[in-house]
Structure formats: structure tokens, C-alpha cells
Amino acid sequence: xxxxxxxxxxxxxxxxxxxxxxxxxxxxxxxxxxxxxxxxxxxxxxxxxxxxxxxxxxxxxxxxxxxxxxxxxxxxxxxxxxxxxxxxxxxxxxxxxxxxxxxxxxxxxxxxxxxxxxxxxxxxxxxxxxxxxxxxxxxxxxxxxxxxxxxxxxxxxxxxxxxxxxxxxxxxxxxxxxxxxxxxxxxxxxxxxxxxxxxxxxxxxxxxxxxxxxxxxxxxxxxxxxxxxxxxxxxxxxxxxxxxxxxxxxxxxxxxxxxxxxxxxxxxxxxxxxxxxxxxxxxxxxxxxxxxxxxxxxxxxxxxxxxxxxxxxxxxxxxxxxxxxxxxxxxxxxxxxxxxxxx
Amino acid sequence: xxxxxxxxxxxxxxxxxxxxxxxxxxxxxxxxxxxxxxxxxxxxxxxxxxxxxxxxxxxxxxxxxxxxxxxxxxxxxxxxxxxxxxxxxxxxxxxxxxxxxxxxxxxxxxxxxxxxxxxxxxxxxxxxxxxxxxxxxxxxxxxxxxxxxxxxxxxxxxxxxxxxxxxxxxxxxxxxxxxxxxxxxxxxxxxxxxxxxxxxxxxxxxxxxxxxxxxxxxxxxxxxxxxxxxxxxxxxxxxxxxxxxxxxxxxxxxxxxxxxxxxxxxxxxxxxxxxxxxxxxxxxxxxxxxxxxxxxxxxxxxxxxxxxxxxxxxxxxxxxxxxxxxxxxxxxxxxxxxxxxxxxxxxxxxxxxxxxxxxxxxxxxxxxxxxxxxxxxxxxxxxxxxxxxxxxxxxxxxxxxxxxxxxxxxxxxxxxxxxxxxxxxxxxxxxxxxxxxxxxxxxxxxxxxxxxxxxxxxxxxxxxxxxxxxxxxxxxxxxxxxxxxxxxxxxxxxxxxxxxxxxxxxxxxxxxxxxxxxxxxxxxxxxxxxxxxxxxxxxxxxxxx
Numbered sequence: 001x002x003x004x005x006x007x008x009x010x011x012x013x014x015x016x017x018x019x020x021x022x023x024x025x026x027x028x029x030x031x032x033x034x035x036x037x038x039x040x041x042x043x044x045x046x047x048x049x050x051x052x053x054x055x056x057x058x059x060x061x062x063x064x065x066x067x068x069x070x071x072x073x074x075x076x077x078x079x080x081x082x083x084x085x086x087x088x089x090x091x092x093x094x095x096x097x098x099x100x101x102x103x104x105x106x107x108x109x110x111x112x113x114x115x116x117x118x119x120x121x122x123x124x125x126x127x128x129x130x131x132x133x134x135x136x137x138x139x140x141x142x143x144x145x146x147x148x149x150x151x152x153x154x155x156x157x158x159x160x161x162x163x164x165x166x167x168x169x170x171x172x173x174x175x176x177x178x179x180x181x182x183x184x185x186x187x188x189x190x191x192x193x194x195x196x197x198x199x200x201x202x203x204x205x206x207x208x209x210x211x212x213x214x215x216x217x218x219x220x221x222x223x224x225x226x227x228x229x230x231x232x233x234x235x236x237x238x239x240x241x242x243x244x245x246x247x248x249x250x251x252x253x254x255x256x257x258x259x260x261x262x263x264x265x266x267x268x269x270x271x272x273x274x275x276x277x278x279x280x281x282x283x284x285x286x287x288x289x290x291x292x293x294x295x296x297x298x299x300x301x302x303x304x305x306x307x308x309x310x311x312x313x314x315x316x317x318x319x320x321x322x323x324x325x326x327x328x329x330x331x332x333x334x335x336x337x338x339x340x341x342x343x
Numbered sequence: 344x345x346x347x348x349x350x351x352x353x354x355x356x357x358x359x360x361x362x363x364x365x366x367x368x369x370x371x372x373x374x375x376x377x378x379x380x381x382x383x384x385x386x387x388x389x390x391x392x393x394x395x396x397x398x399x400x401x402x403x404x405x406x407x408x409x410x411x412x413x414x415x416x417x418x419x420x421x422x423x424x425x426x427x428x429x430x431x432x433x434x435x436x437x438x439x440x441x442x443x444x445x446x447x448x449x450x451x452x453x454x455x456x457x458x459x460x461x462x463x464x465x466x467x468x469x470x471x472x473x474x475x476x477x478x479x480x481x482x483x484x485x486x487x488x489x490x491x492x493x494x495x496x497x498x499x500x501x502x503x504x505x506x507x508x509x510x511x512x513x514x515x516x517x518x519x520x521x522x523x524x525x526x527x528x529x530x531x532x533x534x535x536x537x538x539x540x541x542x543x544x545x546x547x548x549x550x551x552x553x554x555x556x557x558x559x560x561x562x563x564x565x566x567x568x569x570x571x572x573x574x575x576x577x578x579x580x581x582x583x584x585x586x587x588x589x590x591x592x593x594x595x596x597x598x599x600x601x602x603x604x605x606x607x608x609x610x611x612x613x614x615x616x617x618x619x620x621x622x623x624x625x626x627x628x629x630x631x632x633x634x635x636x637x638x639x640x641x642x643x644x645x646x647x648x649x650x651x652x653x654x655x656x657x658x659x660x661x662x663x664x665x666x667x668x669x670x671x672x673x674x675x676x677x678x679x680x681x682x683x684x685x686x687x688x689x690x691x692x693x694x695x696x697x698x699x700x701x702x703x704x705x706x707x708x709x710x711x712x713x714x715x716x717x718x719x720x721x722x723x724x725x726x727x728x729x730x731x732x733x734x735x736x737x738x739x740x741x742x743x744x745x746x747x748x749x750x751x752x753x754x755x756x757x758x759x760x761x762x763x764x765x766x767x768x769x770x771x772x773x774x775x776x777x778x779x780x781x782x783x784x785x786x787x788x789x790x791x792x793x794x795x796x797x798x799x800x801x802x803x804x805x806x807x808x809x810x811x812x813x814x815x816x817x818x819x820x821x822x823x824x825x826x827x828x829x830x831x832x833x834x835x836x837x838x839x840x841x842x843x844x845x846x847x848x849x850x851x852x853x854x855x856x857x858x859x860x861x862x863x864x865x866x867x868x869x870x871x872x873x874x875x876x877x878x879x880x881x882x883x884x885x886x887x888x
Contacts, residue, residue, distance in 0.1 A: 011478040011511055034478075035508075038470040062504035062532050088474070091504035095497055102470060102508075123511065138662035203631075203654040234658035277386040277665075289659065289669045305398075311674040312667045313711050315383070315395070332384050333666045 001271050003134045004119065007112045007126045012065065015126060021118040025146035025256055028109040029118075029126050035088045035102035044097025047075045051097030058099065064089045065104070072099055113144035114256045115267055130256075132267040135243075137197075139234065141210050142227035142259030145173070147194035149255045149266060151248050153177040156199065157238035157294070162187045169193050173255050173264075175247045178238040178294060185209045188226055195227040195257035197247070197264060199294055200237030227259035232286070237294035240286050241322070242273040242337050279336035285319060289333045297321035299334065350408055352419035355742035356392075357577060358385055360426050360626075361603035361664035362705045364738025367396050367416060368758065377761035378403065380737035382709055384665035393417055424580040424741035426602065430457040430623045431564045434482045436506050437463045438489030438498045438521075446544035447488035447520055450553045454560035455578055455605070455621030456484075462505065464489075464498055477509030483567045484515045486560070487529065490522030492546040499525055507532040516563060520544055520556050539563060557620075577741040582609035582619035584744030585701070587751040588762075590615030597694055598740065599724060600703035601684045602626040603664035608688050613698075622688055627706060628661040630680050633687075640679045642858065643722070645869035647676035656680075674711070678719050681706040685723025693725035693854050695828025700726050701763060703735040710734075713844035714876035717766045725854045727773045727828035729817070729838040732845070733763040765811055765843030773854040775801040775825035781851030783820040786840070788813065797849065801825075802857070802868070804875045805849045809842035816840075817847065825851070845876065 009015065013032040017023060044054035057073045060066060066083045073081040083089075087101040112128055120127035152164045152174040160176030162184045170192040180188075180198055182205040188196055206228065213225050231239060239247075255266045266272075279285045285299045300318045307316035307328060314330040321327065351370045356363060366380035379399035383392060397412035404412060433456040437444035444463040451458050460480045462473045485506050490496030499521045506517060512534050519529045520541040530538040541559035544552055565573055573579055581600060589596045589611035600607045606625030611617040622629075630636040637654035640647070647653055656676045659666070668674040681704075702708060702720045710716040716734050720726075739762055743754045755762060775781045778800055785796045786807055799805055801822075809815055819836040821827065827836060840847045852872070859865045 008479075008481065010475075011509055034471065035474045036471050061507065063507035063510075088508050090470075090508055091501050093497055093501075100501070100504075102474060105471075139658065202651060203637075203658045204651040207654075233662065234655040235652075277384060278388075278391055288663050289666050290656075290673055291670055293659075308711070309669065310671050311669050311711065314667060330667050330669060333669060 001133055001269075002116075002129050002131045003265070005112070005114045005116065005128045005130050005265065007110070007114075007128065009110065009123065009125055013110055013123075015121050015123075017118050017121065017126065019118055019121060023112055023114070023116060023118060023128060025113050025115050025254070026111060029112045030110040031107045032110060033086070033104035033107055036105045038090060038100050038102050039087075040093075040096075040098040041072065041081065041083060041101055042097065043073045043081050043092065043099050046081045047073060047079050049075065049097075052094050054097050055092055055094045058092045060089050062089060062091045066101070072101075111144070113146050113258070114265055115254065130265050130267070132265050133269040133272050135231065135264045135266065135272050137229045137231045137262035137264070139206075139230040140228055140259040140262035141206055142195070142213065142225045144256065144258045145194040145227045146254065146256040147171045147173045149173050149175060149247065149250055149253050151175045151244075151251050156241045156244035159236070160184055160196065160198065165191050165193060167191065173197065173257050175239075175244075177244075179236040181205060182208050185226065185228070186212070189213075193226060195229065195259070197229045197231065197257070199230070199232040199239035200235050201228070201230055202236070203234045227257045229257055229259060229262055229264055233288060233293050235290070235293060239294075240273065240337055241296055242284070246270075246272050274338040275335045276338070277335060278331065279317070279334050281317070283336040285334040285336055287319065287321075287329055287333055288335065292319075292321065292327060292329060292333075295321045295323065295325075296337065297325075299336075300326070302331065303328065350404075350415055352415055354396075354416060354419040354421045355737075355739050356421065356423045357738040357741045358423065358425035359577070359602055359705070360605075361385060362709075363387075363392060364708075365392050365396060366737040366739050367400060367419070368761075375757040377737055377739070377758060382705065382738065386665060422742045422745060424575050424577045424745045426577050426605065427455075427568055429568070430605070431455065431484065431567045432457050432459045432482045433484045433486050434458075434460040434462070434477060434480045434506075435486045435488070436477065436502050437461075437487070438496065438502050439463055439465050442548065443488040443490070443499075443521065443545050446551050446553065447486050447556075450520070450544050450556045451486050451560055452622055452624070453553065453620040454557045455564055455623050456486075456560060457623040464502055473505060474509055477505060480509070482515060484563060485510060485517045486520060487517060488520045488544065490525055490543075491548065492523050492543050494522060495524045495528075496522055500528060503529045503532055513537075515567075518560065518563060520559075554618075575745045578605075578607055578619070578621045580744030581607060581703070581741040582611070582617045582744070583748075584740040584751060584755075585609040585619075586611045586615040586617035587744070587748070588740075588755060589613055589617075591752060591755060592699075594698035595696060596699045596701065597697050597724070597726070598701040598703060598735070599685055599688065599707075599720070600735075601681050601706055602704050603660075604628050606684055606688050606704070610694065620688070625684055625688055626704075627657075627677070627680055627684060628664050630683060631657040631661040636680075636683060639683055640676055642865070643682055643869075644675040644679035645866040647672045647679060652676075674715075677706055678710070678715060681719045682723040685719065689724060693727055695727040697726050697728065697730045699731045699733060700724060700769075701733050701735055701740070703738070703740065708734045708736050708738065712877075713766050714873075717769070717845045717848060718873070718876055720766075721769055721771065721848065721850055722856060725771060725856070726769060727771050727826070727854055729768060729770050729819075729827065729840070731768050731841050732766040732843065732848075734766060736764040737761070765841065767809055767843035767845040767847055768817075768840035769848040769850055770817070770819060770827070770838075770840075771850045771854070772821065772825045772827060775822050775851065775853065777802040777857065780822040781825045782822060782849065784849055785818040786847065787816040787818075789815075796820075799849045799851045801851050801853065803849075803851050804872045806845060806876055806878070807847040807849065809840060809846040811843050813842035814839060815842070815847065848876070
């Protein structure tokens with residue numbers, strides 16, 4: 001099983017790989033030199049012209065990347081202004097007679113965070129074919145990380161507790177259960193956990209945690225953000241038991257987690273349990289809205305016509321949940337889960 | 344040998360980003376009627392849609408047709424509209440956050456663009472951060488704004504230079520909506536043909552002029568999303584249908600549609616002239632990212648749980664837009680979220696002088712009952728004056744609007760009573776004081792004895808039964824400082840009210856609605872309004888689903 005992952009390159013990035021190249025998660029695919037803080041380069045004074053008249057002497061256009069010593073302005077009679085460093089030319093101020101440039105900072109690596117084979121390289125992106133399984137979530141936070149998967153709870157409905165995070169989890173991607181508190185997330189970050197996969201999380205706790213991540217970045221503290229992937233929903237929402245079993249079967253596999261785009265690649269893995277909309281009687285189903293969010297069970301039958309409840313009038317079905325509860329649930333709130341073969 | 348029985352059918356479908364609405368129109372006893380309609384998640388697909396429609400039709404169809412209903416629906420004339428398959432993404436770069444940036448952003452959003460980044464020279468970021476943000480932006484177009492029309496603003500050129508530094512050549516059109524004196528200078532920063540000059544939304548510090556720049560942005564958006572049949576886009580088709588309806592009925596009509604992703608409003612004058620706005624992130628899914636939205640929804644709903652629970656719900660609406668509320672708390676929060684989305688669409692103030700207000704989108708048109716739908720429209724839009732309320736329950740307007748002009752008119756005439764589900768008429772006042780007389784209303788219904796005048800005080804909401812198809816003459820005396828949105832020439836105002844699933848709603852809650860600060864008081868007041876709307880619903884009204 002393979003999927004194509006696209007690594008978008010920012011403007012000015014220089015690819016270092018070619019098609020057919022095999023890449024590892026930590027491999028540098030491209031480099032870039034980001035622009036730094038703007039700096040004024042006197043032009044009019046150096047050319048002994050008025051600020052307005054010197055505008056015509058500028059020989060580059062905004063957006064041009066200039067190398068150290070490259071010509072910025074010339075009066076055509078031998079007076080010239082050259083840039084002292086590699087920089088990005090942003091514009092000329094016709095009032096004070098100076099050019100605004102942003103010096104290019106040191107080279108920064110661009111990592112793909114995935115293992116695979118490069119299938120396409122362009123100035124905009126590098127495409128990599130990944131051999132493994134892709135799991136998409138409904139939300140996430142943080143950047144891209146990779147590490148070994150480790151299931152850190154006993155059951156899909158269990159909450160990931162701070163106590164489950166110790167030195168053995170450093171650098172790993174943990175699979176939690178139905179929720180992780182802000183305290184757990186903070187501890188995971190402090191212990192150097194690479195990422196966490198959860199069924200759900202309280203939006204407020206996730207936002208509070210993101211705020212602390214942002215603050216840490218702003219004050220220039222430690223790097224190494226924690227990436228989080230939510231698979232089922234917001235609030236306390238358990239993982240699909242079949243999916244949880246699949247994670248358990250792949251404990252120890254290397255995985256790449258992309259928090260912002262809410263996706264996870266697990267290498268050398270069998271396909272994860274598939275989902276489809278519009279379940280049919282006999283299907284294993286997962287419920288997505290309160291009061292049954294995160295519960296799974298079997299769709300026993302579909303009710304004829306529309307079924308009215310105080311909150312909705314909709315096509316509905318009778319679901320026998322795994323915990324023994326039987327309830328009528330709108331079909332729109334159910335997804336059918338395909339059973340794992342042999343599982 | 345038995346003669347083969349056939350049926351004349353047409354299938355009207357509106358495919359939304361999350362839900363698809365479909366109606367079957369058939370000729371029954373010589374008249375075209377809406378004979379079945381369903382709404383289902385778009386992901387369920389066509390087969391399931393046909394199956395559900397056939398199931399509904401089977402109850403009333405000729406027995407000789409029952410086995411062939413799905414095939415008949417599949418072969419029916421299909422009239423379709425759909426939301427754009429993907430939103431156009433734009434970055435806004437401007438001089439000032441409040442003036443040029445704010446105006447440019449509003450114009451872009453109103454034209455239907457999704458604004459993915461806004462960078463202004465006074466946004467508090469470092470230059471390096473601005474550049475980094477813009478260099479990483481993945482957009483279809485760039486909107487540049489700054490400088491007043493009578494000046495060559497150096498700052499505006501700096502903003503343009505930022506885009507020139509961050510954009511790849513060929514990286515989408517650059518729309519210059521700044522000082523007209525700088526148009527040529529800006530064009531020189533980009534490759535030939537990359538720049539499109541639009542009107543300055545801030546020609547001077549005191550004036551904001553959005554309509555022309557909005558139209559230009561709309562045209563660029565359409566060319567960006569070229570490949571989709573423009574007439575079938577719901578953002579084009581719905582306003583066309585509203586315009587046709589207004590022209591045919593000589594009414595001033597506002598239609599609002601809050602979808603999963605985007606929201607749309609179309610205001611048509613009685614001559615059919617329409618002004619529409621698409622808010623690319625104005626749908627229910629966009630609220631999760633709106634600062635303070637969860638607190639506002641929790642406050643407006645009253646019974647939906649705390650802010651944290653509402654925040655989870657808003658995220659669920661974003662992440663799983665085709666699911667539906669299953670608990671009263673979720674329903675209440677979803678409806679309050681719809682109210683917030685509606686208010687966001689009408690931020691320049693509530694409209695007045697409307698004859699008809701139409702609600703569309705799953706949350707309004709698919710509300711479990713008429714009071715729910717009416718309350719969202721009343722609370723979200725605050726239509727000051729005497730206004731008929733209706734919902735596009737079967738989602739017919741947008742598909743009809745995708746037809747040629749003459750066929751729209753013909754389709755509307757044929758469907759007549761089935762086109763919209765009337766909720767009734769609302770009298771909404773502005774001004775006055777809480778607890779003091781806001782209006783005294785006398786309702787004359789043909790065939791009924793003249794009733795005693797009904798006194799409605801500031802902060803109150805009352806419903807008078809007035810069934811579908813009924814009309815009543817209403818005489819309104821307004822209290823001191825209370826208005827109906829237009830200059831008052833007489834102490835008594837006469838108006839005609841048309842009935843519906845809810846009746847005549849007398850709403851003196853003011854504009855905007857003032858809610859008590861104390862939580863218990865607020866919840867009690869919200870509950871009393873909810874009860875007032877539900878209690879007076881006349882028995883035997885049609886269900887809205």
C-alpha cells in the first residue's frame with residue numbers, strides 16, 4: 001500500500017533531491033534562507049542625488065534576491081550602491097532616499113518527515129511516495145514529527161493520563177484513548193514525546209495548550225513542539241475499537257504525524273480499518289454526535305421513513321452499542337466500520 | 344394488453360458541501376406539484392437519494408408505477424445547482440489593519456473568497472515574519488490595498504513590494520485595490536499581465552466603497568474557479584431565483600442561506616435587482632475559528648452547556664458537517680450558532696423594509712419545527728418592520744435559479760405554493776424601553792370576530808395563530824420611541840399579515856436583542872421566548888423536515 005505525500009516548498013527554497021531518491025523522515029529535502037529583519041541601505045546620499053531623483057537609479061525590482069556586493073543602484077556616471085550582504089530587495093523609499101532590504105539569514109533545512117521515494121520535484125513542492133498506511137483525522141495541532149508508535153492506554157475509551165508518560169515515551173508517537181488533559185499534554189511535551197494520537201480532546205484544553213506552545217516559540221525557548229492528531233471528534237471521544245486494535249498491532253512501527261494537516265503515516269503497515277458513510281443493517285458502526293459520540297456497536301435495523309426526536313427528524317436506525325445500550329441514532333451520525341480481515 | 348403508465352417528472356437537486364437537498368416535481372391532476380423531497384449527506388450519493396425519493400413517492404404514486412419509481416427518477420429532467428467544489432483562496436496585504444486592510448478583507452469575503460492570510464504594515468509583526476507568512480501562503484490570488492486616491496503613498500508601495508517579494512512569478516493574479524495614482528507603479532512590480540486594477544475600497548479616510556471592488560473580486564473568483572458551470576453554482580443561482588421571485592411578486596426579498604462552509608445572502612428589490620454576498624467562511628463550520636464565538640453561542644443559547652461544551656460542538660460542526668444534532672442541548676447550540684452566523688452576514692445593520700425573508704441551509708430550512716426556524720431568522724436577521732417569513736424547505740430555489748431566465752419564471756409559476764414553506768408574518772420593532780408598551784396590535788381576520796388589541800411590551804414576544812393560506816389585516820399603534828424601520832406618518836400603521844406554520848409573530852425585543860447579564864435571568868428570558876413561539880403554534884400545522 002502506498003500513498004503520495006506532498007512537501008510544499010516556500011518561495012526561495014532549493015531542492016536537494018531528485019526523482020527516484022529514497023528519503024528518510026529526518027532527511028533534508030531542500031534548504032532555504034529566510035529573510036531577516038529589514039534594513040535601510042542609503043542610496044540617495046551615496047549617489048549625491050535628491051531622494052526623489054535617486055529612485056530612477058535603482059536597478060533592481062522589489063522581490064529580487066541579491067548576492068553580497070551586487071549592484072543596487074547606479075547613477076550611470078560611476079557612482080554605485082552595492083548591497084553588503086545577500087538580501088531580498090523590498091523597495092525604495094523616495095522620501096528618505098534609502099532602499100529597504102531584508103538580509104537572508106542562515107540556511108534552514110526543510111525536512112519531509114516521511115520515508116519514501118521522491119516521485120516529483122518542482123519549485124513548489126516535492127512529492128514522495130510513502131509505503132505504508134495513511135490515517136486521516138478530524139483535527140490536530142503542531143507541526144510534523146516522526147517516531148515509533150506506542151500504544152499508551154489499555155482500551156480505546158481510556159483517557160491518556162499524565163502518569164503514563166515517562167522517559168520511555170521520549171521521541172515516540174503515543175496512541176492515547178478518548179482524551180488527554182492539558183496537564184497530560186504539557187507533561188508529554190516536557191518529556192520530549194514527539195506526538196500523540198487521540199480519539200478526542202476538549203477544544204478548550206487544546207487551545208490552551210496551543211497558546212503555551214505559541215508563547216514558548218515567541219520567547220525563543222525550547223523548540224520541539226508536540227504534535228497532536230484527533231481521529232474521532234472533540235470532547236471526550238473514544239477511539240474506534242477496531243482502529244485501536246490496528247494501532248496495537250503496529251506498536252513499534254515508525255510513523256510520521258502531521259498535526260496541522262491532521263494525518264498520520266504508519267510505515268510497513270497493513271491498511272487501517274476503512275470507514276464509509278450510510279451504514280446498512282448488520283454493519284459495525286461508530287457514532288459521532290452526543291450523547292453517543294465515540295461509541296461503537298452494531299446497526300440492528302433502519303427505521304422506515306423519518307424518525308422524529310426533539311432535536312431532529314431524520315432517517316434513523318436502531319444501534320446496539322457494545323456497552324449494552326440500544327438507541328435510535330440518525331444515520332447521518334453513524335459511520336460504518338469495515339472489519340479488519342482476520343481480526 | 345395494458346397501456347403503459349408513465350409520469351412526467353423533474354428532479355431538482357441542490358448539492359451542498361455537506362448536505363444535498365432534492366425534490367421531485369410531478370404533474371398531478373393537471374398541476375405541477377412537489378411530490379417528494381429529501382435531504383441527506385452529500386456523501387451518501389445519488390443511488391441513495393433516488394431510493395429515498397422513491398420510498399416517499401411510493402406512498403402516493405399510482406400502483407402501476409411503484410416498481411419503476413427509481414428508474415423514472417433517474418430518467419427525469421435533472422435541474423441541479425451546487426456549491427463551488429473548492430473555495431478560492433486569497434491573501435490580503437494592505438497598509439492599515441483598520442482602513443485599507445479591513446475594507447479589502449470585507450470586500451474579498453463578501454465576494455466569496457476565503458481569506459487565508461491578512462498582512463498589514465501595522466499588524467505588529469516583524470517584517471521577517473510578514474515575509475515568512477506570505478512566502479508560505481498557498482493562495483489563488485493576492486489582494487493588495489492601501490493609499491487614498493489623491494496621494495502616492497510610500498507605505499502602499501511597501502505593501503506591494505512585500506507581495507512582489509513573497510509571490511512566485513505566475514503565482515496567481517495580483518489585484519491592486521489601492522490608490523489609483525499607484526496603479527502603474529504596482530503593475531511594474533509583477534510580470535506582465537499579472538496585475539488587475541480594481542476600485543479602491545478606501546478612496547479617502549472617511550469613505551468605504553465596496554460594491555465595485557467586490558464585483559471585480561467576484562469576476563476574478565469566477566475566472567479562478569473556471570471549469571465549473573457558473574449558472575449551476577448556488578452562489579449565482581440562488582440570487583437569480585430570489586431576483587425572479589421578487590420581480591414576479593413585486594416584493595423586496597432577503598434570502599439568507601447558512602451552509603456548512605459558506606453563507607450567502609441575496610437582497611432583491613421589487614424590480615428584481617439583486618445584490619448578493621457570499622461569505623466563504625461564514626457557514627457553521629467557520630465559527631470554530633472565530634474568536635469569542637463559543638462564548639457568544641453559549642450566551643445566546645442559554646441551555647446548551649458551558650462555553651467549553653459549545654466550543655467542542657462548534658469544532659464538531661466544522662469537522663463533521665454532515666452530522667446532525669441529537670440532543671436538545673446540541674440543537675440549541677447549533678441554532679444559536681446559526682444566529683451568530685446570520686448576524687455576522689449582516690454586520691452593517693439589520694435590514695428594514697423587507698416584504699419577505701427566506702431562510703435556507705440545513706440548520707434553518709431543515710429545523711425540526713417552524714418555531715425553531717422562525718426564531719433563527721428573527722434573532723439572526725432582526726427584520727425591522729412587517730415581514731413575511733418563509734423557508735426554502737425543499738431547497739428548490741437554487742436549482743430553479745440555474746435555469747434560463749424565462750424558465751425560472753415559468754418554474755416558479757408552476758410550483759407556486761410548493762416553492763416555499765411559509766412560517767407566517769413577523770412584526771419586529773426597534774427602540775422603546777424594556778417593560779414599557781412597544782406596540783398595540785389589532786388583528787382583523789376575515790370570518791373571525793374582531794379581537795381585543797394585543798399589547799406587547801418591550802422585551803416581549805407573542806404569537807397570534809394565523810394558519811397557512813389565511814390573511815389578516817393588522818393595525819399597529821407604536822409606543823413612544825418605538826419604530827418599525829421607516830418614517831411614521833400616522834399613529835396607526837395598517838399592514839397585511841399572511842399566515843403560515845407559525846402565525847403572526849409580534850416581536851418587541853428590540854434591535855439588537857438585549858439579554859440580561861445575569862445567567863439565570865438570561866436563561867429564564869430565553870426560555871420564555873422559546874415557549875412563546877412554541878406554545879402558540881396552531882395545531883395541525885405541517886411539519887418541517
